[in-house]
Amino acid sequence: MPVDTPSLSTAPSSLSPPSLPDLASPGSSRSHGPDPLYLPPRSVFNDDECAPLQKPRLLYFGVKGRAEPIRLAFAIAGVDFEDVRLTERAFLSRCRSGSLPYEQLPVLEMEGHVLSQSFAIMTFVGRRTGLMPAEAWEEAKAAEFVLGVDEAYSAIAETVREEDVATKMKMRTELASVHLPRTLACLDALAASNSTPGYAVGSSLSMADLVLFNLISWLRAGVVSGVPKTLADKHTHIMQIHATVQSHPRVQEWYQRPRRPTKRV
Ligand SMILES: N[C@@H](CCC(=O)N[C@@H](CS)C(=O)NCC(=O)O)C(=O)O
Numbered sequence: 001m002p003v004d005t006p007s008l009s010t011a012p013s014s015l016s017p018p019s020l021p022d023l024a025s026p027g028s029s030r031s032h033g034p035d036p037l038y039l040p041p042r043s044v045f046n047d048d049e050c051a052p053l054q055k056p057r058l059l060y061f062g063v064k065g066r067a068e069p070i071r072l073a074f075a076i077a078g079v080d081f082e083d084v085r086l087t088e089r090a091f092l093s094r095c096r097s098g099s100l101p102y103e104q105l106p107v108l109e110m111e112g113h114v115l116s117q118s119f120a121i122m123t124f125v126g127r128r129t130g131l132m133p134a135e136a137w138e139e140a141k142a143a144e145f146v147l148g149v150d151e152a153y154s155a156i157a158e159t160v161r162e163e164d165v166a167t168k169m170k171m172r173t174e175l176a177s178v179h180l181p182r183t184l185a186c187l188d189a190l191a192a193s194n195s196t197p198g199y200a201v202g203s204s205l206s207m208a209d210l211v212l213f214n215l216i217s218w219l220r221a222g223v224v225s226g227v228p229k230t231l232a233d234k235h236t237h238i239m240q241i242h243a244t245v246q247s248h249p250r251v252q253e254w255y256q257r258p259r260r261p262t263k264r265v
Pocket of ligand 1: 103116117118
């Protein structure tokens with residue numbers, strides 16, 4: 001354990017997750033150790049490693065948004081998953097059927113289990129793919145990034161929901177001049193405090209890097225009108241993390257895949 005991190009005693013936990021497969025590596029308990037850069041594609045297996053289980057299904061809209069870091073985690077770890085992209089109509093129909101716990105997306109469905117809230121999904125998928133640090137302090141530091149980025153998503157989403165054009169533009173001005181610069185500066189300072197440049201936490205890839213990558217890519221794509229594409233560019237530490245993820249072979253492969261049409265379910 002690093003000398004400068006809090007040391008909390010760890011009693012054996014009575015909390016155990018439902019019996020779900022290890023997405024990353026059947027039969028192994030690989031944690032945040034080796035970078036999962038070059039692992040071959042895997043199927044998902046059950047505990048006796050015999051019968052393949054159903055693929056995990058990730059439900060979201062036909063955009064990157066809060067699902068993309070989860071999709072990237074699956075792609076990086078070579079987990080075969082169903083990338084379900086709901087239309088607004090299919091989403092509303094799912095809301096009516098009661099199959100979305102918070103009537104929101106993303107949702108992960110696995111072997112009859114349903115998990116909502118992107119942070120919970122990222123924690124679970126990150127653990128099972130080796131993209132969540134195994135050590136408690138580092139795991140909490142990764143959560144610090146993920147939840148910080150989520151605040152930026154929420155601030156953007158609030159302006160997307162606004163229907164009055166004048167109010168929306170006013171909100172966007174404030175978003176671009178106050179909220180996002182503040183969050184980006186905080187994320188950059190956090191990234192600067194990590195001893196390995198190019199990674200948010202520790203010295204290997206984690207969900208924290210993937211969420212940062214997704215936020216910066218979204219800004220740089222210029223899809224949020226009224227928010228300059230270059231807003232994150234001066235923040236060298238998070239830009240370095242963006243570069244780490246962007247240059248990852250599995251990430252490049254993911255973005256070279258033909259875009260699937262929105263799946264109607
Ligand atoms: N805290 C939730 C927020 C989820 C959320 O706001 N999802 C949006 C899409 S990013 C959604 O489902 N919007 C549709 C709606 O609320 O009607 C999470 O992190 O998963």
